[in-house]
Amino acid sequence: MYDVIIIGAGVSGAAAARELSRYRLKICVLEREEDVCCGTSKANSGIAHSGYDAEPGSLMAELNVKGSNMMGQLSKELDFPFKQTGSLTVCTTENGIAMLHKLRERGMKNGVEGLRILDREEALAMEPNLSDQVLAALYAPTAGIVCPFELNIAMAENAYNNGVEFKFDTEVKHIRKQEKGFVVETSKGDFETGCIVNAAGVYADVFHNMVSEKKLHITPRRGEYMLLDKSAGTHVNHTIFALPNKSGKGVLVTQTVHGNILIGPTATDLEDREETATTSEGMEEVSAKSRKTVKDIPLRKVITSFAGLRAIEDGMDFVIEEVEDAPGFIDCAGIASPGLTSSPAIGCMVADIVKEKLHPEVNPDFDPVRKGILDPSELSLEERNELIKRSPEYGNIICRCEMISEGEILDAIRRPLGAKSLDGVKRRTRAGMGRCQSGFCSPRTMEILSRELGISMEEITKRGGASRMIEGINKKIAEEGENHE
Incomplete structure (x- = not known):
């Protein structure tokens, strides 16, 4: 019998596990794969977004800015690479300039600091390889880059060191409500728990719908990327965004914390929750759209391509709450971009919900520090x-x-x-x-x-x-x- 079972060992599940390990609780993370960071968390842009894109008043906006502000201190505690490089969102049309001002106003409402509109000359002074068509840019100095693997692994290791159990190759098959809590049926047997944290990525709606009459629906959205060799790593020094559209933030060009250049993603809505193959059409789209913001990208230096799935909930916002008709079942669903940035704040929010319900004692032995692999x-x-x-x-x-x-x-x-x-x-x-x-x-x-x-x-x-x-x-x-x- 566990106090809390967390379904999923991605960044949201790992962040929740770490925050909950601050308390005297019996916690278990169930993960169907053989390791942490095997789903959405392993295949993304690795961007710590500043927070100007999300709609003011949304949970996404609130947790993006909180997570961004937490990332620097967290990287010191958990010893993973994080660089606050800043970002430029560029426009290539006169109409786009008005959109940049709207994004800046939105960001200011969300509490993002330091946002500034740059004219063409100022933008080129910061990034000489911007497209010749660029007219202006929104500069966000608080944006950064992070290694998604190392962030996820660091939070999971710290949670484990503070007493959280992890069970891998353990696929959740069904969840049954009982008088007090739940029975989680898995490929490795049944587990009983008082609370469930549903951090199952593109499958979060499946588990939610097992226990609630109010249904969730998540659409898997595939994003394809190309990664360039480190010899191309100085082609840009900031994260370069196009103006966002209804499908997301568009194709970006960015450095990685390890010195490569990453370009992508596409945004293709699918029905298959496992379809992470790259396509020739996707690669062509990434190539064409990246050249609209950055010129002379050395695509001959591409060393690999990959794709990941984002969990898009119909309401286009994070869903983090206790389910009304399933007490003790806590959704952590619809965690699409900026989910990586938001993950430290998501962990805190989930822990607050559980703490309010279970009133646990503080774990006096909690240690927030983790040391990474020696380099x-x-x-x-x-x-x-x-x-x-x-x-x-x-x-x-x-x-x-x-x-x-x-x-x-x-x-x-x-x-x-x-x-x-x-x-x-x-x-x-x-x-x-x-x-x-x-x-x-x-x-x-x-x-x-x-x-x-x-x-x-x-x-x-x-x-x-x-x-x-x-x-x-x-x-x-x-x-x-x-x-x-």
């Missing part, structure tokens, strides 16, 4: 040499593109909620995220996973489930290679 590149040459003397694995480079050592991969596997797959290692260390896209390092990473997890090479997966890396002839070749060695 040897941040050390001086003397410090790095001393580290390698103590731990030689930090001198064994596994991923040449990103210069990731065996020591970092070992840390990723051994730490709380450690990596169990190639993608798990990639999200924690960037091994496999570079120019060759794991062409060189994946066999060596697999060897380390096999050794550390005590499983055979053929059991290693890309992302859990049935995504095994070695099958058929490849398995035979791998075995022959092991015999030869």
